[in-house]
Amino acid sequence: MRESTVTLKDVSRAVGLHPSTVSLCLNNSPKVAGKTSARVQAAARQMGYQPHPHLKALMRHRRLGGGEKTPPTVGLVTFYPTRNGWRERFPATDKIIAGARDKAFRRGFRLEEVWMPLDQYTGERVTERLGESGISGVLLTALPEPRENLDWPWEQLAAVAIGPSLHNPRLHRIRSDHFKSMCVAMRECHRLGYRRPGLTIPHEVNKRTDFRWMAGYLTGQSELGLRDCPEIHFPMDWTRESFLQWFRRGRPDVIFSTRTDQVLSWLEGEGLSAPKDIGVVTLSTLTPRGRVSGIYEHWETQGERAMMVLGNLLTENEFGPQDSPVISVVAGTWVPGQTVRRVDSG
Numbered sequence: 001m002r003e004s005t006v007t008l009k010d011v012s013r014a015v016g017l018h019p020s021t022v023s024l025c026l027n028n029s030p031k032v033a034g035k036t037s038a039r040v041q042a043a044a045r046q047m048g049y050q051p052h053p054h055l056k057a058l059m060r061h062r063r064l065g066g067g068e069k070t071p072p073t074v075g076l077v078t079f080y081p082t083r084n085g086w087r088e089r090f091p092a093t094d095k096i097i098a099g100a101r102d103k104a105f106r107r108g109f110r111l112e113e114v115w116m117p118l119d120q121y122t123g124e125r126v127t128e129r130l131g132e133s134g135i136s137g138v139l140l141t142a143l144p145e146p147r148e149n150l151d152w153p154w155e156q157l158a159a160v161a162i163g164p165s166l167h168n169p170r171l172h173r174i175r176s177d178h179f180k181s182m183c184v185a186m187r188e189c190h191r192l193g194y195r196r197p198g199l200t201i202p203h204e205v206n207k208r209t210d211f212r213w214m215a216g217y218l219t220g221q222s223e224l225g226l227r228d229c230p231e232i233h234f235p236m237d238w239t240r241e242s243f244l245q246w247f248r249r250g251r252p253d254v255i256f257s258t259r260t261d262q263v264l265s266w267l268e269g270e271g272l273s274a275p276k277d278i279g280v281v282t283l284s285t286l287t288p289r290g291r292v293s294g295i296y297e298h299w300e301t302q303g304e305r306a307m308m309v310l311g312n313l314l315t316e317n318e319f320g321p322q323d324s325p326v327i328s329v330v331a332g333t334w335v336p337g338q339t340v341r342r343v344d345s346g
Helices: 008-015 019-026 034-047 053-063 093-107 123-133 178-192 203-208 212-224 240-250 260-269 299-315
Strands: 073-078 110-115 137-140 147-149 158-162 166-168 172-176 197-199 254-257 279-285 293-296 327-330 333-335
Touching: 008 019, 008 034, 019 034, 073 093, 073 123, 073 299, 093 110, 093 299, 110 123, 137 299, 158 299, 172 178, 172 299, 178 212, 178 254, 178 279, 178 293, 178 333, 197 212, 197 240, 240 260, 254 260, 260 279, 299 327
Parallel strands: 073 110, 073 137, 137 158, 147 166, 158 172, 172 327, 197 254, 254 279, 279 293
Antiparallel strands: 293 333
């Protein structure tokens, strides 16, 4: 357990100054009058405020001109059963790591990837592992499966979650704006002339995203006045047979999915190609200039934003779950691609 739970915001409220001003005072900045700094420092001592070792190391790192041996370390945690299992299940993590690492460097931290498979790490082991590395600030990437709770020593950690798959504890979170992205995709396809969009994604993916893509799809139907859309397809078992049964029954003119490689292959087996015979749209593409039309979710930006929030938590000495966690959503961007085209809507 940490020796002090007094945060920078606590000191800020006590002295009636903005947290950024308090931070300057505690660091004897010449930008603040000496009397003000002395008053703030006295109040901080009386309250028992102690800057976290991460912050002390960061200040030392900056005073020494950013020497490579001194920056404090933060962890980016992956949870899959194998060290690189996320590369197959959630390859966007690679871009998230790149964005977080770049922001960490610019803020004076060093980002270290930490592999902690869920079936091997109890709260005690987490404390031991992170303690050995001097890590008390962590970014949490996507879990292999959605999970209601993770029993870790959160009171000892400053933590920020990336993505929607960990529901508890209540942490600040960065994720894609799935709802808005679906609305954007629906409008773009409507503009091109498509009038029977169909949505098909695995049940597990739908649940992981808290049904936000589904909500955007239904909202888009209402907003665009679409009355003859196929039923939504959320199969428990994502198979070619299940997909083709849904497709033949509903005959969409454009398909929205997260598994577009398989969708394109299965359609090809039916003698159909995109965009000539049918449109295909991915709800999550890894590149902003891909062949498949759809939504780019700006993974690097998600990593950067998560690291920015984590840096603020460490600077302000805030550890443990949040009473009122902030969820920051990153808007997706439409990628025109080559799997939709302008069609005659009749």
